[in-house]
Amino acid sequence: MPFGGGNKCGCCQKTVYFAEEVQCEGKSWHKSCFLCMVCKKNLDSTTVAVHVDEIYCKSCYGKKYGPKGYGFGGGAGTLSMDTGEGLGIKPQEQMPHRPTNNPNASKFAQKAGGSDVCPRCGKTVYAAEKVIGGGNSWHKGCFRCANCGKGLESTTLADRDGEIYCKGCYAKNFGPKGFGFGQGAGALAHSQ
Numbered sequence: 001m002p003f004g005g006g007n008k009c010g011c012c013q014k015t016v017y018f019a020e021e022v023q024c025e026g027k028s029w030h031k032s033c034f035l036c037m038v039c040k041k042n043l044d045s046t047t048v049a050v051h052v053d054e055i056y057c058k059s060c061y062g063k064k065y066g067p068k069g070y071g072f073g074g075g076a077g078t079l080s081m082d083t084g085e086g087l088g089i090k091p092q093e094q095m096p097h098r099p100t101n102n103p104n105a106s107k108f109a110q111k112a113g114g115s116d117v118c119p120r121c122g123k124t125v126y127a128a129e130k131v132i133g134g135g136n137s138w139h140k141g142c143f144r145c146a147n148c149g150k151g152l153e154s155t156t157l158a159d160r161d162g163e164i165y166c167k168g169c170y171a172k173n174f175g176p177k178g179f180g181f182g183q184g185a186g187a188l189a190h191s192q
Contacts, residue, residue, distance in 0.1 A: 006018065006021070006028070007021070007027075007028035008028070009028060009029055009030050009033050010024075010027040010028065010029050010033070010053065010055075011029060011030070011033035011034075011035075012030065012033050014030070016028040016029065016030055020032075022034045024045075024048055024050065024055065025050050027053075029055075034048075034055070035055075036055065036056050036057040036060050037054050037055060037056055037060070038056060038057075038060040038064070039057060039059075039060055041057050043055060043057060049061035049062075051064075051065055116130065116136075116137035117137075118136075118137065118138050118139045118142050119136050119138065119162060119163075120138060120139070120142035120144075121139065121142050123139070125137045125138065125139055131143045131154075132154070133152065133154050133157050133159065133164055134157065134159030134162065134163070134164045135159070135162075136162065138164075143164070144164075145157075145164065145165050145166040145169050146163045146164060146165055146169075147165055147166075147169035147172075147173065148166060148168075148169050150166045150169075152164060152166060158170035158174075160174055
């Protein structure tokens, strides 16, 4: 305990006395300072989420640091167009989709100094950003359909010749063709 009677508050940096102390992640806070950094709601041990030295309610933490994209919206099947700018999040510029430029599809040929190399961008894939699919290690951002650029999951991908595709593009490009296959609902597709 520093000279002055107590620890310093993680928010206001003033002395925190025992009667008004809330502890979180080894730091002390005044009960009145233990608020979400974004929405200013009161927090407790069941509602707090910590990121570095900042505290958030679980909702704001999820919006700011949680997964983004299709399926991670506002609930009940709704899509949210909220980019999070009100939370201090700078929208990331979407990189253009680039199909894999590695001519050698063998995962053993892509090893560089014992680490995995992403077949899409050719850069090293570290454990924190690794997604495995089609026998290769990919960056989360590169784990997209080679044809349409749609984000993939291990359950929604199909691979061919070291490249990964969504099931729809794979079926269109490599699936059966002719009478009874294709457009559905009894429609005929004439392919030459």
